[in-house]
Amino acid sequence: MKFPIYMDNNSTTRVDPEVFKTMKPWFLEKYGNASSKDHSFGWEAEAAVEYARKQIGALINAEGSEIIFTSGATESINMAHWGIAESYSNKGKRIITSAIEHSAVIDSLQALEKKGFEVIFLKVNSKGFIDMDQLKELIDNNTLLVSIMTANNEIGIINDIEAIGNICKETNVLFHTDATQAIGKIPFDLKALNADLVSISGHKFYAPKGIGALYINKSKKIKLSPRSYGGGQEHGLRPGTLNVPAIVGIGKAAEICKIKMQDEYVKIKELRNKLLKGITDNFEDVRVNGSMDKRLPNNLNLCFKYVKAENIIMEMRDIAVSTGAACTSASLKPNHVLKAIGLTGDEIKSSVRFGLGRFNTGEEVEYVINRVVETIHKLRSCSPEYIVNHKISLN
């Protein structure tokens, strides 16, 4: 086993060595600009980019021509929100989203709020799900866009985006989904879903950081206003020289996910369930945050009563887990997702996220179980609150 053990795959993933190998020549040998029309360096780069578009399209059952390359999901999300808001503002001002979106969605929409758009953040229940009837009621003639994530990065819950897409279709409203956590982990079929815009990030499925994609439904003839201006690449939506090595990488990563997804789903889910059982068999007062049945196979978010997550993490330096989204833990605000599903401040501070991935092994999971058990026993044995409560329950 190699230490520290990486179990924070909802935050980012290791680049798959196969992906890295595929990328390497595009740095050192085939370094042409995909927009160069006058020589073979340019032609081969352009062909590689078009091939990667098809590889991503194949994973989500879309056409290559419906894929725009970006620097990641944050850029894709902003491009979708602001592109729609600017192009369709004559249609209305209302945008509907949920309270447990990634900060890229929440912050982008809050910025639009300041520009005069009306943004509704739908509440979620204790499992993490929105109320479909409420969504239906809130869509009015003034509604431009619904933006609801496919799967949550903190608690791993999977939304019924087929149902949400159908509501949007019936009411003739555009639907964007941040599918960053879902792509490559669970089936995602755009021929079965009514999603108009889909945000994707490479580094959540074993491609490098700094590369992502935005799917734009071609049949809807959606017009997005651009966020930046320049050389006209990506239909003028995302001008600038294309990052060919990273694009080759995200394409390869998509291809590998398409091949491995079914087996990997089963394998990772088994490891995750083993981890859950190993921990909960040993303790009372450990609770899973969010729905357990409609959940990503790799995510586990646990609340350990009587102990602080920061102390758990400090004790277990040999294991990389997290207390919340990497992007929001920098801001020290209480985790908005756990708050939205009804956790108290103390419960939020006692919650830890485990994110398994392609490279975790059964041996690692056993090691992590033992370390968690050891750590929780140790921390609880010096928690005054635990000792008091424990004695009371003995009487």
Ligand SMILES: *Cc1c(COP(=O)(O)O)cnc(C)c1O
């Ligand atoms: C990681 C993540 C993002 C941001 O992706 P970047 O590519 O890092 O910008 C957005 N949404 C969700 C759900 C994520 O997990």
